[in-house]
Amino acid sequence: MATTIMIVDDSPTMLMSIEGILSKAGLGVLKAASGEEAVTTLQGGAKPNLLITDLNMGAMNGIDLIRRVRKLPGLQFIPILMLTTESQQDKRNEAKSAGATGWIVKPVDPEALLKVIRQLVPGA
């Protein structure tokens, strides 16, 4: 079964960029343009192997999304990476408390991103 990564970002350019990197590596991709759309997709039964989310989005930011995802059945332990332009330590701590697995500052090198994904999802 192919590894599937969910990307959540309100920037269409970022969605295309990360999708391009992942699909070139043979990974399946689920895209959501907002936290709400991501939650709806996950509640609909989608089971990605890893989730990558932006921090600053519309009504539901990345940290709120992590809190929601952690409460969904079967997704308590899914690796979640925060991919953001922010680098403040207090926000990192907040994300970590919410249940984030890692913090990546944009822009990320494609090879480095794939390396982290393979580290978190064996067989990816």
Add this chain to the structure above:
Amino acid sequence: MAWVPPPRAIRWIGPLCAVLTALALAAVGAVAFGPAPGVAALAVLGFAATWGAAWASVTLNRHAMELEAPAPQEPALLPADRPDESGAQDAAGRAEIQAGIQAALADHFAVYDRLFERAANDTASVTTETEAAAFDIMTSLREVDGAMTELLAFLDLSGSNARVIEIVDQTDQQLTENRQLIGDFLVRRDQDVVECRQRLDELDVATAQLTRATEGVQTIARQTNLLALNATIEAARAEKAGAGFAVVAKEVKELSSASASTASRIAQDLASLRESIRENFSVLVNARIEGERGELMKIAAAIASLTENMERLVAHQRDTLVKVQEESARIAQPIVRLIGSIQFQDVTRQRLQHLEGIFGAARTHLQALDLSNPLTKSWPDVKSFAEIALSEGPSPPRNNVKNNNEIELF
């Protein structure tokens, strides 16, 4: 009219405007030129320009008022010593000056407000335009990447290289077989020539034997003629009794002459036949077959040349396909890096949005400043605005993603 210092709260509005402008320009500089040089240069420039403008405005105003005021004729009196009329005039003058300063500051603030509004609009416009451009670039990159992927998949799936080599190998094999057929044909032709020569020799022997046989016939005819002559002589001796025998002897003589004549013609005909066969054989074998051999050798040479060209074509085709595969694989990596580099647009977008927030906060702060109210406690808290303006925004774009990864796993 004497110059009266403005109230304390109004006095630091000039520096405040200078700080606001410096912050705004610093943020613009950070986005446009990078964090260090842009902030430093534009912040210093903005502060100096605005503070200088405020200082010049107040100083000129002060000089103008001093020039308008009459020179003091006597030492100034304390308010308690001045007449009531003079005190009322001073108060009215102070109020007028205060109103003038408030009006001037209101004009300045209105200009700053329009400046911040325009800056915010321009920043939003840059965000929108760069996002659209980045999306177009990304779409094009994905199309290029898709085409390259399809090309590689086609080359891999169809096994074009192997298929071409297979076809050419088959053709080469057919050409080799054709050359072999021509070679075999030429060998058979040579064998046919040898056989023809053998037959001709056998025919030569047979005609020679026949010629010798005709010579025997001629000998017999000569002997028969001699015998007929003897018989004629003996018939003459027998006179009447030999008359009939003489007739027979005559006939025998004529027969022997006819036999000799016929044998001679047969020998001549045999000689003519043998010569005719040799001439035809020479035409057939030495000319036509040799010509045929020459044409076939040309065909064989053409086939050999064709085979050689085919082999060169195959080598070229194989090299081309291998090159296409290698170059496609080589282009794939830069495309992925380009796709990754588009993230810079999102970083810039978020920094510009942060800047828009600062501009908006600055406008809100300026609009909340009530210059007509000298009670500064009613004014908005400058600290809250400073927190917004000085808050750490998104990280600055980096020039080299490869060497500046910031990844932390919790």
